[in-house]
Amino acid sequence: MISPLIQQDDDDRVENLKLYQIHGTAAEKDYDHVAGLASSICECPVSLVSFIDAKRQWFKASVGTELKENTRELALCSHTINDVRNTTYIPDTTKDIRFKHHPIVDGPANVKFYAGVPIVSPEGYALGTVCVMDHKSKRLNRQQLKALVHLRDFVQELLAIRRAKLEK
Numbered sequence: 001m002i003s004p005l006i007q008q009d010d011d012d013r014v015e016n017l018k019l020y021q022i023h024g025t026a027a028e029k030d031y032d033h034v035a036g037l038a039s040s041i042c043e044c045p046v047s048l049v050s051f052i053d054a055k056r057q058w059f060k061a062s063v064g065t066e067l068k069e070n071t072r073e074l075a076l077c078s079h080t081i082n083d084v085r086n087t088t089y090i091p092d093t094t095k096d097i098r099f100k101h102h103p104i105v106d107g108p109a110n111v112k113f114y115a116g117v118p119i120v121s122p123e124g125y126a127l128g129t130v131c132v133m134d135h136k137s138k139r140l141n142r143q144q145l146k147a148l149v150h151l152r153d154f155v156q157e158l159l160a161i162r163r164a165k166l167e168k
Contacts, residue, residue: 001102004078013081013125014054020127020159021166022051023058030158031061034130034151039063041147042115042140044132049155050077051119051128060128065109076104076133080116081126087145090114092137112137115145117152119159130155 007013017023031049039047046064050057057075059068072078079098080088093099093112104111116131130152140148 001100002098003073004075004098005082007082009125010054013127016121016123016125017051017053017127019121019166020163022060022159022162023053025060027061031155034155035061035063038130038132038148038151041151042132042144044113044134044138046111046133048077048129048131048133049119050075050131052078052081052126057128064133074102074104076102076111076114077116077129077131080129080131081118084118084120084124084126087148088114088116089140089145091139094137110135115140115148117148119152119155121156122160127159 035047035049039045047062048059049061050059052072052075056072057070057077076099090096090099091113093105093114099105111133113134113136114131116129118126119128119130120126130148132148
């Protein structure tokens, strides 16, 4: 297992996340729909809309897990937020050096497939992810990967509306 890097500007990223006042908020149907669509479209039993602060990954919406958060150190999505331009696509987590022998891969969660797209603020900070996971290795087709990007774009629009309301 390779722990995710913490970028030099991470304090600024976390401050940017705070502008949205989203951590710890109640469920909202739009985010729930995004998680549900991601799971359906990608045919994965687990999906998340998550946000990552300095110490934890918090699930705004989820399918297939009762958990509401994870430590940042153990969050697979912590790797995704380090590359704001690309989808993190791991068809077999047991063969990826970052995730080999990871407790989420080898433990009870048994995550063998992961794909995540960073949720990016207008300032360019990765605030979290829209991701899908499966208990078996698999491949997504081009349309499924594109759909994850579209769902991420929708979450970014929801966040923009939220921020605008807060700034009023």
